[in-house]
Amino acid sequence: MIARLSPKRIVFGDHAPTLRITLTSVILALLCLVWIYPFLWMVSTSLKSNMEMFANPGLIPQDFMWDNYRRAWVEANMGRYFFNTLIVTVGSVFLVTVSTAMLGYVLGRYRFPGRTTFFIAFVATVFIPQGFTIIPVFELLSMMGLSSNLFGLTLATSGHAMVVFVVLFAGYFSQLPKELEEAARVEGVTFFKIFWYVMLPLARPMVVTVVIMQVLHAWNDFLLPLVITLANPAIRTLSVGIYAFKGEQSIDWTGMSAAATISIVPVVILFVLLQRYFINGLAGAVKG
Structure with a gap:
């Protein structure tokens, strides 16, 4: 039984660091999205008209107002x-x-x-x-x-x-x-x-x-x-x-x-x- 369980422990041990790195990366990515959202909103608003800014809460403007x-x-x-x-x-x-x-x-x-x-x-x-x-x-x-x-x-x-x-x-x-x-x-x-x-x-x-x-x-x-x-x-x-x-x-x-x-x-x-x-x-x- 020990011989059967040891490979599983080894496999689990090999995947544990990868799992931790993946979870950490996902959490940090979500935190980064929270931090950069105001910047994205600012850039998006700069490409909208004043009327569209209130009518369209999304980040993608309907008409890009480069003016x-x-x-x-x-x-x-x-x-x-x-x-x-x-x-x-x-x-x-x-x-x-x-x-x-x-x-x-x-x-x-x-x-x-x-x-x-x-x-x-x-x-x-x-x-x-x-x-x-x-x-x-x-x-x-x-x-x-x-x-x-x-x-x-x-x-x-x-x-x-x-x-x-x-x-x-x-x-x-x-x-x-x-x-x-x-x-x-x-x-x-x-x-x-x-x-x-x-x-x-x-x-x-x-x-x-x-x-x-x-x-x-x-x-x-x-x-x-x-x-x-x-x-x-x-x-x-x-x-x-x-x-x-x-x-x-x-x-x-x-x-x-x-x-x-x-x-x-x-x-x-x-x-x-x-x-x-x-x-x-x-x-x-x-x-x-």
């Missing part, structure tokens, strides 16, 4: 807002990546008096709501004469949420071997060159992680650009421009959906292309 995208891009000035957002995003990504990488390198690799106190005070600022800092930021930009141009908006966008990036860089740099710096110092390499040519290239996954997170923040930020662009609507970003589809008496849902699709597609493409580096960067920072 909604032309109307959003040209008539609603989403083309100008797109390039405004691109300028602000690229500028803030450069400023944030360089500054947080240098600060994270110092905090992660060096020990100096007051380091712990500074680090705690620095991290504590992450608990301050953005709404409390908008007025001081706007006043500072006004004093500098930058409250109504894209450069001022770029600086303001670069100053928010930097704490998280510094902590991630500090955790990543702290796990790198000290022998790299010691060998560079023996060769007479300066502090800045050690950081720029030795340590920063090794932190490429972390750099990509910070780039993706800052792109998401700068591209989707709404409250700060809304306040800064009140005096100059020409420098509006996409998120503020999409809000303009909401009127006092009605809402242009199809135009808003088309504008939102234009806004979100570049971010989705960027994340799909760089997701491997994003995951590796977070894993390395947590490990460190």
